[in-house]
Amino acid sequence: MARHNGRGWHGRVLAAALGVTAVATAASVWTAQADPSGGGDAAGAAGRPAASAAGTPGAQGGGAAKVAVTIAHASDRGERGVNITIDDGPDPTWTPQVLQVLREYGVKATFCMVGPQAKAHPDLVKAVVAAGHRLCDHTVSHDTAMDHKSEAYQSQQILDAEGMITEASGGVRPMYYRAPGGAFTPYSRSLAASHGMRPLGWNVDSKDFERPGAAAIVATVKQEIANGPTVLFHDAGGDRSQTVAALREVLPWLKQQGYSFGFPVR
Numbered sequence: 001m002a003r004h005n006g007r008g009w010h011g012r013v014l015a016a017a018l019g020v021t022a023v024a025t026a027a028s029v030w031t032a033q034a035d036p037s038g039g040g041d042a043a044g045a046a047g048r049p050a051a052s053a054a055g056t057p058g059a060q061g062g063g064a065a066k067v068a069v070t071i072a073h074a075s076d077r078g079e080r081g082v083n084i085t086i087d088d089g090p091d092p093t094w095t096p097q098v099l100q101v102l103r104e105y106g107v108k109a110t111f112c113m114v115g116p117q118a119k120a121h122p123d124l125v126k127a128v129v130a131a132g133h134r135l136c137d138h139t140v141s142h143d144t145a146m147d148h149k150s151e152a153y154q155s156q157q158i159l160d161a162e163g164m165i166t167e168a169s170g171g172v173r174p175m176y177y178r179a180p181g182g183a184f185t186p187y188s189r190s191l192a193a194s195h196g197m198r199p200l201g202w203n204v205d206s207k208d209f210e211r212p213g214a215a216a217i218v219a220t221v222k223q224e225i226a227n228g229p230t231v232l233f234h235d236a237g238g239d240r241s242q243t244v245a246a247l248r249e250v251l252p253w254l255k256q257q258g259y260s261f262g263f264p265v266r
C-alpha cells in the first residue's frame with residue numbers, strides 16, 4: 001500500500017464495508033489502474049524514481065518539466081479533495097453541457113481528450129481551458145490494447161495526440177496522460193512524464209459510459225468515493241445525457257459531504 005503514497009484515503013476500509021460488488025469493483029480498479037506492477041511494470045511499484053525516459057526527443061516548444069512516472073490518483077486538495085475527470089471528448093453536443101454543469105457548481109475538472117476530436121473541435125478545447133479546467137492526453141485512437149503494441153506505436157499515439165491537443169488549445173499543453181482503459185506501460189508512462197504529462201489513473205469508475213441511468217451513476221459515485229479521490233466520467237462516445245444529469249446531483253452532494261474539488265497531483 002505504500003506505493004499509493006500520499007493517498008491518505010481510508011477508503012479501503014470503508015470499501016470493505018460496501019459489499020461484495022463494490023469491493024470487487026474497487027479491487028479490479030486498483031489491480032488495473034493503481035499499480036501496473038502486475039504487468040511487469042516494476043517502476044510503478046518502486047515509488048517515484050522520477051521520469052527516467054532518458055533521451056526522449058525534445059518535448060515540444062519550451063519543453064515541459066518532467067513529472068513523476070507513477071500513476072497519480074491523489075488530489076492536490078488533500079484528503080477531502082475530489083478530482084472530477086471527463087474522458088473521450090471533446091464532443092460538440094455533450095462537452096458544452098458538461099462545462100455548463102461544472103460552471104454552475106464552480107467545479108474545475110480534468111478533461112482527457114482524444115487527439116482527433118480535439119483537432120476537430122478546437123473551440124471546445126479552448127473553452128475548456130478558458131474555464132480553468134486542465135487538459136489530459138487520451139491518445140489518438142483510444143486503443144485499449146496499446147499496452148501490447150510496440151513502443152513506436154505507443155509513442156505515436158501519445159505524442160501525436162499531445163500535439164493535436166496543444167495546437168487546438170492554442171498552446172496550452174496537456175498536464176496528464178491517461179491511457180485508454182488504463183493500458184499503461186512503463187515505457188508510455190516514462191514518455192508521458194518526460195513531456196510533462198503525469199500518468200493519471202482513477203479510483204471511482206462512475207460507469208456512466210454504460211448508461212445505467214443517472215440514478216445508478218450517482219449511486220455508484222456515492223458508494224465508491226471512499227475508494228479514492230479521482231472519479232471517471234465521459235463527455236463523448238454516445239448519448240451522455242445521463243452523465244450530465246448525474247453530475248448535477250453528484251457535484252452538490254460531494255460539496256455537502258465536505259469534499260472540495262481539485263486536480264490530480266503532478
Ligand SMILES: [Zn+2]
Binds near residue numbers: 138142
Ligand atoms: Zn477513454
